Amino acid sequence: MGDLFRDLREDRKERRRTLGVNCPRCADVRPKAHPSILLPGQRCRVDGYRDPRPDDRQALTGEPG
Numbered sequence: 039m040g041d042l043f044r045d046l047r048e049d050r051k052e053r054r055r056t057l058g059v060n061c062p063r064c065a066d067v068r069p070k071a072h073p074s075i076l077l078p079g080q081r082c083r084v085d086g087y088r089d090p091r092p093d094d095r096q097a098l099t100g101e102p103g
């Protein structure tokens with residue numbers, strides 16, 4: 039259980055590192071703050087911008103979340 043949770047966290051960190059992009063709207067809305075990091079299909083919590091890329095995670099596994 040603990041190992042699985044850790045693996046999931048590591049996987050998320052890896053995805054964030056490889057697929058994450060700076061939210062382009064954050065640069066306009068809050069130019070002095072750090073922009074949100076968005077994964078494919080993720081929505082920015084600050085300004086509502088949604089990354090237009092398809093969610094590769096769902097394509098790979100067929101399971102949401």
Ligand SMILES: [Zn+2]
Binds near residue numbers: 061062064073083085
């Ligand atoms: Zn944003």
